[in-house]
Each structure stands twice: as C-alpha cells, then as structure tokens.
Amino acid sequence: MNILPSSLSLRLAAASLLLLTACAGAQSPAAKPEAKPDLRLKASAAPPGSATTPELWQRVLAANSDLRCDDNSQCHSLGVGSKACGGPEHYLAWSSKNSDGAELKARVQQHAEARRADDKRLGMMSTCSVVSDPGARCNAGQCVINERPAFGPGGRPDAR
Template sequence: MKNLFPALGLAAASLLILTACAGPPEEPVVALWQQIKSANADLRCDDNSQCHSIGVGAKACGGPENYLAWSSKHSDGAQLKALVAQHAAACRDDDQRKGMMSTCSVVSDPGASCRAGVCVLNQQQ
C-alpha cells in the first residue's frame, strides 16, 4: 500500500501538467494534447542543436502554462508549433468560458538540451 501513494501523486501531477490549462480540460483541449504528445513522441538527439523548447497551454492572463522539450532530429517543428498554437487557443477559450483567472506570473522558457541522447528541458535555477 505504501508504494501506491507516490504513484497516485505522480499520476495526479502528470494529469495536471499534461492538460496545460486551468480547470478541468474540455474535449478539444484533451484531443489536441494527445496530438501534441504524438507529434512529440521522438525526443532522440545527437547534440544540443537538435533540442528546443516550446511553450504549451495558456495562462488566463497570457503566456504559456508550461514548456515542453522537443527534438528537430525526427520531429516536424512546423506541425508541432501549429498544434501547440491550436491547443493554446482552446485553453484560452476554456479559461474565458469558465471565467478562470491566474496569478499572471511569468513562466520562463528553460530551454532544452541533449542529455543521454534525449532532449530534456534545462533545470530552472
């Protein structure tokens, strides 16, 4: 039973981060998020030049909710950027419809780098 609680906590945190919108996600937001995950499934890289970060979701008062690392080695950056823009618009629509507010804090772009052959976000300091 002890091992169940960390797993539940991780699952809950992942759901919150992956929806990248305030409040419960609506169907278009979830569908677009699944498309983003699919388009960004291959994070393999040879060096830092292939790793990039992209803002996802939308805060109620503007700006991205979070960032994702992505690799240009095997991914179509234009397709990913288009999906992210559609997802952010859907998030903004949801926030507006629900009357959501946010702290208006700025989420800084951490950038991304190639570590052990995989693109990852750089750690914030």
C-alpha cells in the same frame, strides 16, 4: 442501462485515459517529465465535431514523441498551454533531429487556443506570473527541458 448522459460519459472516459497515461508516465523514468497533464478536464466541453482540450493535448504529445538527439543544437523548447492572463503554462522539449517541428507547433497552437477559449468561457483567472523559457538540452540521446535553478536565501542559486 446507461444512466449517465453521453457527454458526461465521454468526459469521464477522457479523464480516465489521461489519468492512466499520467500514472504510466509516473512509473517510467524515461517518460517526458515536461509533459504535464491538462488540468482543465471539466473545462473541455467542446461543440460536437471538434476536439476537446484533453484530446488536443494528446495530439501535442503524439506529435512530440520522437525526442532523439545527437547534440544540444537539435534540442529546442516550446511554450505550451495558455495562462488566463497570457503566456504559456510550461515548456516542452522537442527535437529537430527528425522533424522541423511544424506539425508540433501547429498542434500546440490549437491546444493553446482551446485553453484560451476554456478560460474565457469559465471566467478563469491566474497569478499572471511569468513562466520563463528554460531552454532544452540533449541528455543521454533525448531532448529534455533544462532544470530551473533552486534559489536560496538572498535570491541566489543554491550551491547544490
């Protein structure tokens, strides 16, 4: 006997899938560290027949599954998500070795539009901080996002 409404059951199933995906990624050091999970699962209710925000995020990750590279020129960064006051939430590395990125960019755009719709529907707010593009590089044959420097006293990068 099913006592949960079907829409709640679907959301719980999507949340479980994302949680398992995130846990699997945490166990594997080769997982893409820049592939951050969609944090607005509760906000992802969508009209029947359309994809939810978490489903769109999974499509972004699927379109970005080949990160192989030979050199830095094949690695690029792409802003993903949407902050409530504008701009991307974070950046993904992607490789142009075997793709021109057109499908990835289209899926990123669909996901960002869904995030903006979620924000508007829920009246979301953000800090409006700017997330700058860190760029990407080829590291051990895989495109990765450049690390941001740690800043020490006086606003200067730490000498680590």
